[in-house]
Amino acid sequence: MSTSSRQPEHPIDPLFTRRWSPRAFTGEAISHPELMKCIEAARWAPSASNSQPWRFIYALRETPAWTPIFDTLVEFNRDWAHRAGALIVVLSRKRWIAPGYNEQRALPTHSFDAGAAWANLALQTTQSGWHAHAMAGFDNERLRAQLSVPEDYAIEAVVAIGKVADKSVLSEALAQRETPSQRLPLKAIVAEGRFAFEA
Numbered sequence: 001m002s003t004s005s006r007q008p009e010h011p012i013d014p015l016f017t018r019r020w021s022p023r024a025f026t027g028e029a030i031s032h033p034e035l036m037k038c039i040e041a042a043r044w045a046p047s048a049s050n051s052q053p054w055r056f057i058y059a060l061r062e063t064p065a066w067t068p069i070f071d072t073l074v075e076f077n078r079d080w081a082h083r084a085g086a087l088i089v090v091l092s093r094k095r096w097i098a099p100g101y102n103e104q105r106a107l108p109t110h111s112f113d114a115g116a117a118w119a120n121l122a123l124q125t126t127q128s129g130w131h132a133h134a135m136a137g138f139d140n141e142r143l144r145a146q147l148s149v150p151e152d153y154a155i156e157a158v159v160a161i162g163k164v165a166d167k168s169v170l171s172e173a174l175a176q177r178e179t180p181s182q183r184l185p186l187k188a189i190v191a192e193g194r195f196a197f198e199a
Protein backbone atom coordinates (compact mmCIF):
# COMPACT_ATOMS: atom_id res chain seq x y z
CA MET A 1 0.00 0.00 0.00
CA SER A 2 1.48 3.32 -1.07
CA THR A 3 1.65 6.43 1.08
CA SER A 4 2.06 8.65 -2.02
CA SER A 5 -1.49 10.00 -1.51
CA ARG A 6 -0.21 11.77 1.59
CA GLN A 7 0.79 15.25 0.47
CA PRO A 8 2.16 17.60 3.14
CA GLU A 9 1.27 21.31 2.94
CA HIS A 10 4.90 22.22 3.60
CA PRO A 11 8.05 20.33 2.65
CA ILE A 12 8.99 17.87 5.40
CA ASP A 13 11.14 14.78 5.55
CA PRO A 14 9.24 12.01 3.69
CA LEU A 15 9.69 9.72 6.70
CA PHE A 16 6.79 11.51 8.43
CA THR A 17 4.28 10.64 5.72
CA ARG A 18 5.77 7.19 5.04
CA ARG A 19 4.99 6.21 8.64
CA TRP A 20 1.50 4.78 8.87
CA SER A 21 -0.33 2.06 10.77
CA PRO A 22 -0.98 -0.95 8.56
CA ARG A 23 -2.87 -4.01 9.77
CA ALA A 24 -1.67 -6.36 7.02
CA PHE A 25 1.54 -7.90 8.31
CA THR A 26 3.48 -10.84 6.87
CA GLY A 27 4.05 -12.75 10.12
CA GLU A 28 7.80 -12.36 9.69
CA ALA A 29 9.72 -12.48 12.96
CA ILE A 30 11.74 -9.39 13.83
CA SER A 31 15.19 -10.03 15.29
CA HIS A 32 16.09 -8.84 18.76
CA PRO A 33 18.71 -6.34 17.47
CA GLU A 34 16.25 -4.86 14.98
CA LEU A 35 13.64 -4.43 17.70
CA MET A 36 16.17 -2.84 20.06
CA LYS A 37 17.06 -0.33 17.35
CA CYS A 38 13.43 0.87 17.33
CA ILE A 39 13.40 1.13 21.12
CA GLU A 40 16.76 2.89 21.08
CA ALA A 41 15.14 5.70 19.09
CA ALA A 42 12.39 5.91 21.71
CA ARG A 43 15.05 6.24 24.42
CA TRP A 44 16.22 9.53 22.91
CA ALA A 45 12.84 11.26 23.14
CA PRO A 46 12.60 14.47 25.16
CA SER A 47 10.80 14.43 28.53
CA ALA A 48 10.04 16.85 31.37
CA SER A 49 13.22 17.33 33.49
CA ASN A 50 14.64 14.41 31.47
CA SER A 51 12.49 12.18 33.70
CA GLN A 52 12.27 9.47 30.98
CA PRO A 53 9.08 7.94 32.40
CA TRP A 54 8.66 5.50 29.48
CA ARG A 55 9.14 1.76 29.90
CA PHE A 56 8.78 -0.97 27.27
CA ILE A 57 7.90 -4.65 27.69
CA TYR A 58 8.33 -6.61 24.48
CA ALA A 59 7.42 -10.03 23.17
CA LEU A 60 8.80 -11.56 19.98
CA ARG A 61 6.35 -13.76 18.08
CA GLU A 62 6.50 -17.47 18.89
CA THR A 63 8.14 -16.89 22.26
CA PRO A 64 6.53 -17.52 25.68
CA ALA A 65 6.22 -13.76 26.27
CA TRP A 66 3.82 -13.36 23.32
CA THR A 67 0.60 -14.96 24.57
CA PRO A 68 0.18 -13.07 27.88
CA ILE A 69 0.19 -9.80 25.91
CA PHE A 70 -1.59 -10.95 22.75
CA ASP A 71 -4.47 -12.52 24.73
CA THR A 72 -5.41 -9.18 26.27
CA LEU A 73 -6.02 -7.50 22.89
CA VAL A 74 -9.65 -6.95 21.90
CA GLU A 75 -10.90 -9.33 19.23
CA PHE A 76 -10.75 -6.62 16.54
CA ASN A 77 -7.02 -6.23 17.16
CA ARG A 78 -6.31 -9.96 17.59
CA ASP A 79 -7.79 -10.45 14.11
CA TRP A 80 -4.84 -8.69 12.49
CA ALA A 81 -2.10 -8.38 15.14
CA HIS A 82 -1.48 -12.14 15.14
CA ARG A 83 0.69 -11.51 12.04
CA ALA A 84 2.96 -9.02 13.85
CA GLY A 85 6.61 -9.83 14.44
CA ALA A 86 6.63 -8.36 17.93
CA LEU A 87 4.37 -6.67 20.47
CA ILE A 88 5.59 -3.84 22.68
CA VAL A 89 3.72 -2.63 25.74
CA VAL A 90 4.38 1.07 26.33
CA LEU A 91 4.22 2.05 29.99
CA SER A 92 4.87 5.29 31.80
CA ARG A 93 5.87 6.00 35.37
CA LYS A 94 3.33 8.28 37.05
CA ARG A 95 5.49 9.34 40.03
CA TRP A 96 9.21 9.94 40.49
CA ILE A 97 11.75 11.53 42.78
CA ALA A 98 12.33 14.89 41.10
CA PRO A 99 15.74 16.57 41.34
CA GLY A 100 16.03 18.31 44.72
CA TYR A 101 13.30 16.23 46.40
CA ASN A 102 13.59 13.22 48.71
CA GLU A 103 10.18 11.74 48.19
CA GLN A 104 8.14 10.60 45.21
CA ARG A 105 6.09 13.29 43.49
CA ALA A 106 3.50 13.16 40.73
CA LEU A 107 4.91 13.38 37.21
CA PRO A 108 2.01 15.04 35.35
CA THR A 109 3.75 14.78 31.96
CA HIS A 110 4.21 11.00 32.04
CA SER A 111 1.77 10.27 29.20
CA PHE A 112 2.90 13.21 27.08
CA ASP A 113 6.51 12.06 27.41
CA ALA A 114 5.65 8.42 26.64
CA GLY A 115 3.80 9.68 23.55
CA ALA A 116 6.97 11.38 22.36
CA ALA A 117 8.86 8.11 22.86
CA TRP A 118 6.23 6.17 20.92
CA ALA A 119 6.51 8.65 18.04
CA ASN A 120 10.29 8.19 17.93
CA LEU A 121 9.83 4.43 18.00
CA ALA A 122 7.31 4.49 15.16
CA LEU A 123 9.48 6.69 12.96
CA GLN A 124 12.60 4.57 13.48
CA THR A 125 10.56 1.43 12.82
CA THR A 126 9.49 2.86 9.45
CA GLN A 127 13.03 3.97 8.71
CA SER A 128 14.20 0.40 9.37
CA GLY A 129 11.75 -1.09 6.85
CA TRP A 130 9.15 -2.29 9.37
CA HIS A 131 5.92 -0.66 10.54
CA ALA A 132 4.50 0.05 13.98
CA HIS A 133 0.78 0.06 14.81
CA ALA A 134 -0.29 1.34 18.24
CA MET A 135 -3.35 -0.12 19.95
CA ALA A 136 -5.49 1.17 22.82
CA GLY A 137 -7.83 -1.78 22.31
CA PHE A 138 -6.72 -4.16 25.05
CA ASP A 139 -7.84 -5.16 28.54
CA ASN A 140 -5.74 -2.82 30.64
CA GLU A 141 -6.36 -4.50 34.01
CA ARG A 142 -5.75 -7.99 32.67
CA LEU A 143 -2.53 -6.90 31.00
CA ARG A 144 -1.43 -5.23 34.25
CA ALA A 145 -2.03 -8.48 36.13
CA GLN A 146 -0.42 -10.70 33.46
CA LEU A 147 2.79 -8.63 33.38
CA SER A 148 2.86 -7.72 37.10
CA VAL A 149 2.82 -3.99 36.34
CA PRO A 150 2.91 -1.93 39.58
CA GLU A 151 0.10 0.60 40.20
CA ASP A 152 2.38 3.61 39.82
CA TYR A 153 2.90 2.81 36.13
CA ALA A 154 0.28 3.56 33.48
CA ILE A 155 -0.14 1.15 30.57
CA GLU A 156 -0.35 3.54 27.63
CA ALA A 157 -0.61 1.28 24.57
CA VAL A 158 0.38 -1.99 22.98
CA VAL A 159 2.32 -1.60 19.72
CA ALA A 160 2.43 -4.22 16.99
CA ILE A 161 5.58 -4.23 14.84
CA GLY A 162 5.57 -6.02 11.51
CA LYS A 163 6.54 -6.18 7.86
CA VAL A 164 3.82 -4.89 5.58
CA ALA A 165 1.92 -7.53 3.61
CA ASP A 166 -0.60 -7.29 0.80
CA LYS A 167 -4.02 -6.36 2.17
CA SER A 168 -5.41 -9.65 0.81
CA VAL A 169 -4.18 -11.34 4.02
CA LEU A 170 -6.92 -9.40 5.88
CA SER A 171 -10.62 -10.06 6.18
CA GLU A 172 -12.77 -8.25 3.62
CA ALA A 173 -13.84 -5.62 6.18
CA LEU A 174 -10.29 -4.85 7.30
CA ALA A 175 -8.90 -4.92 3.75
CA GLN A 176 -11.31 -2.14 2.78
CA ARG A 177 -9.86 0.09 5.51
CA GLU A 178 -6.22 -0.73 4.69
CA THR A 179 -5.13 2.58 3.26
CA PRO A 180 -2.91 5.33 4.69
CA SER A 181 -5.09 7.98 6.33
CA GLN A 182 -5.14 11.70 5.64
CA ARG A 183 -4.92 14.61 8.08
CA LEU A 184 -6.87 17.71 9.04
CA PRO A 185 -5.63 20.78 7.15
CA LEU A 186 -3.04 22.89 8.94
CA LYS A 187 -5.53 25.78 9.32
CA ALA A 188 -7.80 23.51 11.39
CA ILE A 189 -5.10 22.72 13.96
CA VAL A 190 -2.94 25.84 14.19
CA ALA A 191 -3.86 29.42 15.16
CA GLU A 192 -1.88 32.54 15.90
CA GLY A 193 -2.22 34.08 19.34
CA ARG A 194 -5.67 32.86 20.37
CA PHE A 195 -8.04 29.92 20.10
CA ALA A 196 -9.32 30.48 16.57
CA PHE A 197 -9.27 27.48 14.30
CA GLU A 198 -10.94 27.21 10.92
CA ALA A 199 -13.45 24.42 10.46
Ligand SMILES: Cc1cc2nc3c(=O)[nH]c(=O)nc-3n(C[C@H](O)[C@H](O)[C@H](O)COP(=O)(O)O)c2cc1C
Nearest residue numbers: 019020021022077133134135136137138157180181
Ligand atom coordinates in the same frame (compact mmCIF):
# COMPACT_ATOMS: atom_id res chain seq x y z
C1 LIG B 1 -2.82 5.59 21.17
C2 LIG B 1 -3.31 4.91 19.91
C3 LIG B 1 -4.24 3.89 20.01
C4 LIG B 1 -4.67 3.21 18.86
N1 LIG B 1 -5.50 2.12 18.99
C5 LIG B 1 -5.76 1.35 17.92
C6 LIG B 1 -6.43 0.11 18.08
O1 LIG B 1 -6.76 -0.34 19.18
N2 LIG B 1 -6.66 -0.62 16.94
C7 LIG B 1 -6.28 -0.21 15.70
O2 LIG B 1 -6.50 -0.93 14.74
N3 LIG B 1 -5.63 0.98 15.53
C8 LIG B 1 -5.34 1.75 16.61
N4 LIG B 1 -4.62 2.91 16.46
C9 LIG B 1 -4.18 3.36 15.13
C10 LIG B 1 -4.86 4.68 14.72
O3 LIG B 1 -6.18 4.41 14.32
C11 LIG B 1 -4.03 5.35 13.61
O4 LIG B 1 -2.77 5.71 14.13
C12 LIG B 1 -4.72 6.60 13.06
O5 LIG B 1 -5.89 6.24 12.37
C13 LIG B 1 -3.82 7.39 12.14
O6 LIG B 1 -3.40 6.57 11.07
P1 LIG B 1 -1.85 6.32 10.73
O7 LIG B 1 -1.19 5.86 12.02
O8 LIG B 1 -1.88 5.24 9.70
O9 LIG B 1 -1.26 7.59 10.26
C14 LIG B 1 -4.20 3.60 17.59
C15 LIG B 1 -3.26 4.66 17.50
C16 LIG B 1 -2.81 5.29 18.63
C17 LIG B 1 -1.76 6.38 18.51
